[in-house]
Structure formats: structure tokens, C-alpha cells
Amino acid sequence: GAGVSQSPSNKVTEKGKDVELRCDPISGHTALYWYRQSLGQGLEFLIYFQGNSAPDKSGLPSDRFSAERTGGSVSTLTIQRTQQEDSAVYLCASRRRSGRSETQYFGPGTRLLVL
Amino acid sequence: GIQVEQSPPDLILQEGANSTLRCNFSDSVNNLQWFHQNPWGQLINLFYIPSGTKQNGRLSATTVATERYSLLYISSSQTTDSGVYFCAVLRGTNAGKSTFGDGTTLTVKP
Numbered sequence: 001g002a003g004v005s006q007s008p009s010n011k012v013t014e015k016g017k018d019v020e021l022r023c024d025p026i027s028g029h030t031a032l033y034w035y036r037q038s039l040g041q042g043l044e045f046l047i048y049f050q051g052n053s054a055p056d057k058s059g060l061p062s063d064r065f066s067a068e069r070t071g072g073s074v075s076t077l078t079i080q081r082t083q084q085e086d087s088a089v090y091l092c093a094s095r096r097r098s099g100r101s102e103t104q105y106f107g108p109g110t111r112l113l114v115l
Numbered sequence: 116g117i118q119v120e121q122s123p124p125d126l127i128l129q130e131g132a133n134s135t136l137r138c139n140f141s142d143s144v145n146n147l148q149w150f151h152q153n154p155w156g157q158l159i160n161l162f163y164i165p166s167g168t169k170q171n172g173r174l175s176a177t178t179v180a181t182e183r184y185s186l187l188y189i190s191s192s193q194t195t196d197s198g199v200y201f202c203a204v205l206r207g208t209n210a211g212k213s214t215f216g217d218g219t220t221l222t223v224k225p
Binding site: 033035041042043045048056058059089091093102103104105106108109 | 159212
């Protein structure tokens, strides 16, 4: 089946504007993650959704960042009043559970540039 | 929180050479994965290996959980192996927060 998809692929915005990033996980996957990757850096955990449980928001860098997951499927990451330091690649991953395996599968990412 | 350290940070190989990448972690884990990020930025899952040894073609991985490290072996390297290799660890069966190392950047020259 299809992999994790993200949209838009690229987003250029002006400082102070709000942006919404979308993630469509693999069908049937129970968990969904958002990460941020700055140029040349590793992955920074942002937020994690697991089924109907309360999300783990411990990685969100400020209250300008929020995320929702509707119907246990599609997720939207919203950044309000964007700043230049928000420029990064935002990656979404979904996870299946197969026996004891907890494998994450990543989408292609959204490249955000804040001018 | 848990610390994940990868070494070496950079590695340059001639095509056909073998290499070993290392991932050390500071506490017990029950989920460890190796990923390859290709030059276009796509992250590809290589192994889920919280313990033991697995092999997939020219790649193999070993995790010694009691000593808190994992190794990724690449044999007969090819130019398409170039990119960044990350390990990621997660604690607790249902815990969501996975911690990534800073990666090893591999360049394989023809």
C-alpha cells in the first residue's frame, strides 16, 4: 500500500504568518510522530499520537506549535506566527505494531522556509 | 533523558570497502532502529533491533542491550550507500518519544 504522505512538499512563508502542515499516515498504523530536522542536524522529536490516548507533546518547542490528529488518521501540525528559526524540514512518521516490532515509517517531509 | 551517541560522525570509503558504525545509548531501551537518510532526505528503515543480530543483504546489525550499544555493518559498500545513518531508541513499550543520535555521514567514492 501507499507510504506516509506529507503536504505541501515545500512551503515558503513570511515571518509572522501561520502555516499548516499535513501528514497522511499508512492506513491502520496506530501511532504517528512529528519531528523537525534543521539543516545538517539530527531529528528533533516534536509530538507523538497513539490511538485515543492523550498525545505526548513534550517536544513542542513553544506554544506557537500545535498538532491535531483527526479520527486517528490524518494529522496537522500548525505553527503560528512563524519565526525564521522555524525554518527546517518537518517529518512525519507512522508506526505499526507487528508482534514485538515497533517500526517507524517516514514520509518525505515538508521543507519550510520562513523569510 | 536518554543520550544517544553515534560514531564516527563522518566516514569516507572507497567503493567495495567495509565499515562499522556504532551507536551508544545511556540507559536501557526496548526499541532501537537504524535508518538511512538518502541524499534526497528520505529516511529509510533498515533494522528494528532492540537486541541480537539481523542481516539484510550487505547490511547487518547487532545490538548488545546489556552493554548499551548497537553496531551497523556495511559490507562491499556502494556509492548508493552514501547518506546519513541514524540510530533511534525508544524506552517503554508504549512510550512515544524516540531519541535519535546525531548520525554518521557516509560518503562512498567510486
